[in-house]
Amino acid sequence: MLHISTRGEAPALPFTDALMTGLASDGGLYLPERFPALSHDAIAGFAGRPYAEVAEEVLGLLADGEIETQAFAAMIKDAYAGFRHPAVCPLVQLADNLFVLELFHGPTLAFKDVAMQLLGRLMDHVLAARGQRATIVGATSGDTGSAAVAAFENSSRADVFILYPHGRVSEVQRRQMTTVAAPNVHALAIEGSFDDCQAIVKALFGREDFRTEMRLSGVNSINWARVAAQAVYYFTAAVALGAPHREVAFSVPTGNFGDVLAGWVARRMGLPIAGLTIATNANDILVRSLASGRYEVTGVVPTTSPSMDIQVSSNFERLLFDAGGRDPEPVRRAMASLRQSGAFTIAPETLARIRSEFEAEAIGEAEVAGEIGTTWREAGYLLDPHTAIAVKAARTRLARDPATPVVALSTAHPAKFPDAVEAASGVRPPLPPHLADLMGRPERFTVLPNDVDAVAAFLSREARAVRGQAA
Ligand SMILES: Cc1ncc(COP(=O)(O)O)c(C=O)c1O
Numbered sequence: 001m002l003h004i005s006t007r008g009e010a011p012a013l014p015f016t017d018a019l020m021t022g023l024a025s026d027g028g029l030y031l032p033e034r035f036p037a038l039s040h041d042a043i044a045g046f047a048g049r050p051y052a053e054v055a056e057e058v059l060g061l062l063a064d065g066e067i068e069t070q071a072f073a074a075m076i077k078d079a080y081a082g083f084r085h086p087a088v089c090p091l092v093q094l095a096d097n098l099f100v101l102e103l104f105h106g107p108t109l110a111f112k113d114v115a116m117q118l119l120g121r122l123m124d125h126v127l128a129a130r131g132q133r134a135t136i137v138g139a140t141s142g143d144t145g146s147a148a149v150a151a152f153e154n155s156s157r158a159d160v161f162i163l164y165p166h167g168r169v170s171e172v173q174r175r176q177m178t179t180v181a182a183p184n185v186h187a188l189a190i191e192g193s194f195d196d197c198q199a200i201v202k203a204l205f206g207r208e209d210f211r212t213e214m215r216l217s218g219v220n221s222i223n224w225a226r227v228a229a230q231a232v233y234y235f236t237a238a239v240a241l242g243a244p245h246r247e248v249a250f251s252v253p254t255g256n257f258g259d260v261l262a263g264w265v266a267r268r269m270g271l272p273i274a275g276l277t278i279a280t281n282a283n284d285i286l287v288r289s290l291a292s293g294r295y296e297v298t299g300v301v302p303t304t305s306p307s308m309d310i311q312v313s314s315n316f317e318r319l320l321f322d323a324g325g326r327d328p329e330p331v332r333r334a335m336a337s338l339r340q341s342g343a344f345t346i347a348p349e350t351l352a353r354i355r356s357e358f359e360a361e362a363i364g365e366a367e368v369a370g371e372i373g374t375t376w377r378e379a380g381y382l383l384d385p386h387t388a389i390a391v392k393a394a395r396t397r398l399a400r401d402p403a404t405p406v407v408a409l410s411t412a413h414p415a416k417f418p419d420a421v422e423a424a425s426g427v428r429p430p431l432p433p434h435l436a437d438l439m440g441r442p443e444r445f446t447v448l449p450n451d452v453d454a455v456a457a458f459l460s461r462e463a464r465a466v467r468g469q470a471a
């Protein structure tokens with residue numbers, strides 16, 4: 001099966017090439033040319049099975065047999081063997097029909113590990129088979145970076161450069177990126193916002209010679225394989241609650257739109273999902289877009305859920321493309337307008353389709369703190385601020401439709417954001433034992449200006465130095 005770019009001007013690629021390419025050469029994002037379907041019986045058959053087995057089936061369809069079956073199964077098993085919970089992504093009930101899907105049992109305490117632990121293995125496998133080395137470049141508001149560092153720190157085939165907004169990630173997040181001694185890992189503190197970091201990454205991909213020379217690859221959710229791997233936990237969660245015999249809804253804390261898009265992919269593959277709620281913090285561009293049809297960047301507001309302090313939600317482009325009948329022309333126009341004027345208008349039919357598939361709600365800072373406090377007092381359960389946003393929006397949905405179970409995605413462990421959690425609940429969550437000494441480890445990072453040339457020069461120099469040592 002081939003994967004096509006949302007902008008229609010890049011070569012269509014099979015799964016492994018889309019995996020290694022990240023961003024398409026025309027600046028677009030890859031999507032499979034069609035979504036493979038899972039039958040009602042196949043989904044029912046997931047009940048009670050280990051996470052890795054469900055992942056093998058769902059991802060096996062999406063990877064379309066391109067990776068040899070035994071090696072693929074072994075990589076999936078290995079990726080999830082290191083998670084601290086035997087269910088990998090367990091469900092916890094908070095109230096009647098209100099559930100939390102804990103996605104933070106991987107090494108860096110955030111949902112990014114679920115896809116990234118597998119992506120690291122898949123990329124290394126492909127690079128080894130091709131006898132190649134790659135430069136991984138990623139933008140992070142805190143969690144993707146930590147997860148990428150953990151996934152690639154032992155790789156002998158990838159140099160990893162992570163750009164994060166200087167001073168705008170939590171201390172735990174920063175230290176997870178800056179305290180890793182591996183010479184192939186580089187934490188770059190950019191003097192700007194997450195959107196600036198992401199724009200630099202996309203600009204680097206846009207430099208054809210640089211991209212080829214460095215063999216650039218991406219691990220943000222612009223990489224289709226990231227989204228594909230995240231679709232798996234929608235299946236395991238829904239099936240645990242009775243799907244496909246009953247519908248389940250999901251509330252997803254949203255920034256770059258990758259996680260909620262993974263739910264949309266699961267639905268396209270046959271999972272009966274009653275609703276997908278896009279839950280945002282005060283950076284509510286998606287909520288405004290769905291309400292008005294105008295996608296308009298207004299500037300980032302810092303919040304207690306910094307991983308979602310994002311305006312340009314990259315994956316929205318995938319939805320725009322699909323909901324617009326997979327015509328790349330309006331996507332190209334929208335992205336050009338976004339570049340030139342910071343805004344674009346969604347065509348009425350496209351907007352209607354998007355509205356039929358998603359609901360959206362923005363949660364303010366006081367409500368986030370209130371939700372953390374209420375859930376702690378009433379259920380004895382500590383939410384991190386990102387998860388609190390999803391739970392709060394899930395409660396809105398339940399008030400409207402109490403009969404349908406809602407799963408709020410818990411995207412981070414509360415110990416990643418101890419200050420905000422303590423302020424809201426009075427409880428300071430401790431780091432799990434494997435990170436207990438994190439605050440005492442030496443840090444290593446480089447501060448760079450918000451400038452693509454400066455970052456490109458740094459990457460060339462460092463990658464050459466590491467490759468020189470490795471040779
Ligand atoms: C903890 C946390 N929650 C939610 C999100 C938002 O997810 P997405 O960017 O896939 O919308 C992020 C960042 O991506 C995150 O790190």
Ligand SMILES: N[C@@H](CCOP(=O)(O)O)C(=O)O
Pocket residue numbers: 139140141142143144145219220221222255256258307308
């Ligand atoms: N919140 C993210 C932002 C990047 O998201 P991604 O899913 O596109 O990698 C982060 O923590 O870095």
